[in-house]
Amino acid sequence: MVREDEEVLLALSRINIDSGIFALGVLENSISRDDQIAFGHRLVDLAEAIRERALRTAGLVIDGSVSEDARAQ
Numbered sequence: 484m485v486r487e488d489e490e491v492l493l494a495l496s497r498i499n500i501d502s503g504i505f506a507l508g509v510l511e512n513s514i515s516r517d518d519q520i521a522f523g524h525r526l527v528d529l530a531e532a533i534r535e536r537a538l539r540t541a542g543l544v545i546d547g548s549v550s551e552d553a554r555a556q
Contacts, residue, residue: 491532
């Protein structure tokens with residue numbers, strides 16, 4: 484596993500934990516506008532990191548085969 488993969492997994496873990504706190508703040512209507520924006524930026528940053536990882540590993544097949552459905556596309 485490369486450093487970038489570890490960073491994505493750590494960020495995903497932190498988002499997972501903080502999502503519950505965010506959801507509670509939304510339900511209680513107690514989360515500030517700035518905190519909502521900051522959380523949204525974290526989600527965007529994580530999504531971009533996941534996308535970059537996917538592009539970096541595109542075409543790499545570790546184990547498996549191409550299905551009939553995938554060949555038809």
